[in-house]
Amino acid sequence: MSQPMIALPATDPTPIVTRFAPSPTGLLHVGNVRTALVCWLAARASGGRFLLRLDDTDTERGSAEFAAAIEQDLLWLGLGWDGFSRQSDRTGRYQAALDRLKQSGRLYPCYETAEELELKRKSLLARGLPPLYDRAALALTDADRARLEAEGHRPHWRFRMADGPVEWQDKVRGRVHFEGRDISDPVLVREDGRALYHIGSVVDDAEMGITLVVRGEDHVANTAMHIQLAEALGAVPPSYAHTSLIADAEGHGLSKRLGSLSLRSLRGEGIEPMAVASLLAKLGTSDPIEPRLSLGQLAAEFDFAKFSRTTPRFDPAELQRLNSRILHETPYAAVRDRLAALGLGAVDEAAWAVLRPNLQRLDDAAGWWRVVTGPVGPVVADAALLEAAAAVLPPEPWGDATWGEWTAAVRDRTGIKGKPLFLTLRLALTGLDHGPELRGLLPLIGRERVAARLAGRAA
Numbered sequence: 001m002s003q004p005m006i007a008l009p010a011t012d013p014t015p016i017v018t019r020f021a022p023s024p025t026g027l028l029h030v031g032n033v034r035t036a037l038v039c040w041l042a043a044r045a046s047g048g049r050f051l052l053r054l055d056d057t058d059t060e061r062g063s064a065e066f067a068a069a070i071e072q073d074l075l076w077l078g079l080g081w082d083g084f085s086r087q088s089d090r091t092g093r094y095q096a097a098l099d100r101l102k103q104s105g106r107l108y109p110c111y112e113t114a115e116e117l118e119l120k121r122k123s124l125l126a127r128g129l130p131p132l133y134d135r136a137a138l139a140l141t142d143a144d145r146a147r148l149e150a151e152g153h154r155p156h157w158r159f160r161m162a163d164g165p166v167e168w169q170d171k172v173r174g175r176v177h178f179e180g181r182d183i184s185d186p187v188l189v190r191e192d193g194r195a196l197y198h199i200g201s202v203v204d205d206a207e208m209g210i211t212l213v214v215r216g217e218d219h220v221a222n223t224a225m226h227i228q229l230a231e232a233l234g235a236v237p238p239s240y241a242h243t244s245l246i247a248d249a250e251g252h253g254l255s256k257r258l259g260s261l262s263l264r265s266l267r268g269e270g271i272e273p274m275a276v277a278s279l280l281a282k283l284g285t286s287d288p289i290e291p292r293l294s295l296g297q298l299a300a301e302f303d304f305a306k307f308s309r310t311t312p313r314f315d316p317a318e319l320q321r322l323n324s325r326i327l328h329e330t331p332y333a334a335v336r337d338r339l340a341a342l343g344l345g346a347v348d349e350a351a352w353a354v355l356r357p358n359l360q361r362l363d364d365a366a367g368w369w370r371v372v373t374g375p376v377g378p379v380v381a382d383a384a385l386l387e388a389a390a391a392v393l394p395p396e397p398w399g400d401a402t403w404g405e406w407t408a409a410v411r412d413r414t415g416i417k418g419k420p421l422f423l424t425l426r427l428a429l430t431g432l433d434h435g436p437e438l439r440g441l442l443p444l445i446g447r448e449r450v451a452a453r454l455a456g457r458a459a
């Protein structure tokens with residue numbers, strides 16, 4: 001008998017709870033931001049929740065300033081969160097989990113020094129073997145441990161991986177398979193008593209009800225271990241999506257600590273948040289990169305099935321092109337307050353429509369607005385032509401049709417048309433040989449200033 005056809009919904013109907021968990025060790029770079037954006041879009045596309053969790057337990061390298069900068073940068077991009085936490089506030093929860101692992105025998109103390117471990121590693125590699133920890137510490141007796149402690153050795157603690165397969169269906173990479181025995185027992189607690197990132201990550205994901213972990217592929221091997229860790233703590237591991245890592249235009253990796261391609265520097269260069277989002281949401285996917293004006297639209301187009309596993313390169317020139325195209329489409333209501341903050345409160349909707357096709361960044365508007373309000377030192381290329389043009393300058397009010405009517409009258413009077421006419425007028429009215437359409441500029445400049453500039457006076 002043939003199987004009945006089942007119509008599956010196109011998208012995952014279950015609301016996803018996901019999180020972005022950066023360490024505050026530097027400014028977010030475009031790779032981090034792409035991961036955050038993918039998390040956010042996955043949550044929004046499913047009607048779910050996006051949590052921000054600062055992985056701030058490394059007090060040596062992290063700082064409160066970087067933590068604040070991460071929050072500001074995400075908000076600038078529009079990636080608000082539905083829940084916020086700091087791992088430094090939750091160390092008691094991690095300690096409780098570590099105690100449980102000790103009780104169940106999955107966490108065991110080790111006393112090798114870094115030098116001893118390095119020697120073991122080198123010797124394994126020299127014999128062509130994988131550098132797995134040999135679990136020598138599991139053979140220590142209570143008396144051995146007491147002696148080591150009495151000699152002043154402090155233990156670090158390892159999680160005992162179980163043998164057997166660890167598998168998951170990754171939303172980007174498909175089926176991923178590891179063998180537990182191929183993974184070295186990871187250190188979860190250092191000699192100084194500090195818990196490493198893994199325990200916080202797994203405990204928080206479980207206690208915060210995370211259903212999907214989206215992170216860079218630098219974490220794939222960690223995930224096999226995190227799955228076992230979650231299970232050892234009695235939790236159901238979440239689903240996973242490991243996105244490829246973004247490289248710079250030359251193909252080099254990015255690092256927060258090295259200050260690569262930060263979101264902040266792009267913002268300083270006048271890049272619009274939606275230009276960044278439009279590029280990063282589509283980079284490394286099968287969708288074309290096109291300007292998008294809202295995150296909601298990007299969420300509607302979001303699908304993990306579109307992501308490829310190749311390493312995408314971030315091209316600043318492409319971002320710049322997108323930025324211009326986005327500004328050219330941005331409606332007045334979206335920029336009114338920002339124009340006012342630039343001292344351009346007088347730029348109204350009609351003026352914005354004239355200026356925006358010439359913008360590469362928003363603050364270019366100030367330069368073009370000065371062309372309107374003056375003073376502009378006109379360039380007189382043909383005094384006779386300008387005199388004739390002034391003689392047929394129509395009375396106000398001026399509108400969209402004025403430019404066409406006026407230049408037709410100048411042409412009829414002088415017999416000059418085309419480029420010699422238009423370039424001469426442009427140089428006289430703006431002092432420049434390029435810029436916004438004169439049809440739109442003319443009514444903004446107004447008759448008084450136009451007349452003065454035609455007469456060669458700065459106005």
Ligand SMILES: Nc1ncnc2c1ncn2[C@@H]1O[C@H](COP(=O)(O)OP(=O)(O)OP(=O)(O)O)[C@@H](O)[C@H]1O
Binds near residue numbers: 022032244253
């Ligand atoms: N180049 C990259 N492309 C995409 N995602 C990345 C890239 N680098 C890091 N990520 C992801 O960003 C998230 C935050 O990572 P993390 O805070 O460790 O950043 P990092 O840049 O690796 O920092 P650091 O340089 O301090 O190690 C993780 O999910 C990580 O996988």
